[in-house]
Amino acid sequence: MLEMFYIEKSCAIQHQQVLVDGQLVTHEPDLEFSEFVKKSFRSLAIDYPKFYKMDGLSKLAFLTAEYLLKGSASGNVALVLANQSGSMDSDLKHIRSIQDPDNFFPSPATFVYTLANICAGEISIRHGLKTENVFFVDQQFPTELVYTYTSYLLQSNRAQKVLCGWVEYFQDNYRAILYLVGREGTQVHSVGNIELLF
Numbered sequence: 001m002l003e004m005f006y007i008e009k010s011c012a013i014q015h016q017q018v019l020v021d022g023q024l025v026t027h028e029p030d031l032e033f034s035e036f037v038k039k040s041f042r043s044l045a046i047d048y049p050k051f052y053k054m055d056g057l058s059k060l061a062f063l064t065a066e067y068l069l070k071g072s073a074s075g076n077v078a079l080v081l082a083n084q085s086g087s088m089d090s091d092l093k094h095i096r097s098i099q100d101p102d103n104f105f106p107s108p109a110t111f112v113y114t115l116a117n118i119c120a121g122e123i124s125i126r127h128g129l130k131t132e133n134v135f136f137v138d139q140q141f142p143t144e145l146v147y148t149y150t151s152y153l154l155q156s157n158r159a160q161k162v163l164c165g166w167v168e169y170f171q172d173n174y175r176a177i178l179y180l181v182g183r184e185g186t187q188v189h190s191v192g193n194i195e196l197l198f
Contacts, residue, residue, distance in 0.1 A: 005154050006185030008161070010197055011067040013040075013060060014175040020067050033172045037063055044070065054122060057083075057169040061119035062126065064176040065163060069127050077180075078159035079120045079133035080146050085170040086116040086137045119167060131159045141166045141177075141198055147191050150181050166198070 012019045016036045017027040026043065028036050037059045041051055044066055051062060061081065069077065117135040124133065132153060136142055150162045165178035177197055181189045 002151075003155060003183070005151065005181050005183060005189040007187040007189050007193055007197070008180045008182045008185040009068050010177070010179040011064050012175075012177045012197075013064050014177075018067065025067070033174055041066075046070075048126065050122075055118075055169075056172070056174065057116065057167065058119040058122045060169050060174050060176050061167040061178075062122050064165075064167065064178045065123045065127070068163060068178055068180050069123075075128050076131055076160040077127065077129050078131045078150075078153045078162045079123060079129065080136075080150055080153075080162055080164045081117075081120055081134070081178075082136040082138055082141055082146065082166055083116065083168040084137070084139055085168060123163070143191055143194050143198075147189070147194055150189070154181065154183075164194075 010021055016029050016031055016033075018025040018040055026040060028039060031039065033056065037056075038052070040063055041059075044063075046066065051059065054062060116137060117133065120133040120135055123129065134149070136145065146164050150164055153159045153162050161180055161182040163178060163180050165176065167176045167178065168174060179194070179197055187193055
């Protein structure tokens with residue numbers, strides 16, 4: 001018989017608001033993305049200056065994960081993330097830095113973020129994660145694929161918990177919905193319950 005897993009916690013960040021388990025944590029309708037994430041980050045009272053150097057995708061993923069993992073012993077948490085644009089926002093910024101032959105200046109600050117899975121690396125560094133991570137790029141959240149992969153990671157004991165979800169950032173349009181799957185809780189980890197989060 002297969003073991004039962006649960007969605008232990010969820011966090012959504014979009015439209016200048018943060019929701020944790022469906023409850024509004026903050027809403028700043030007048031702030032642009034960059035100011036909104038900085039203010040949200042400061043409200044968590046985290047001493048992590050590297051946050052301010054990250055690209056938009058990494059800031060969004062990092063902040064959403066922080067609401068789910070802060071204060072928990074999280075070393076054996078796998079990451080299964082997805083989005084639609086990959087790292088396109090940083091890719092375009094990097095391209096602009098090398099397009100002009102008269103002003104050719106490759107920016108190391110943007111180049112380092114030209115892979116979508118860098119945001120998973122930022123989360124892993126912050127929380128000391130040393131297990132599996134994957135980043136899928138698809139037109140919409142690949143619910144069944146993520147459900148199956150997450151179940152496999154937990155059934156095979158490759159991870160004690162899995163942080164899953166969608167983290168999309170492109171030209172200040174953003175949406176993050178992350179959820180933590182483990183062995184405790186009341187909301188069963190199922191395709192139907194994942195779809196309810198979205």
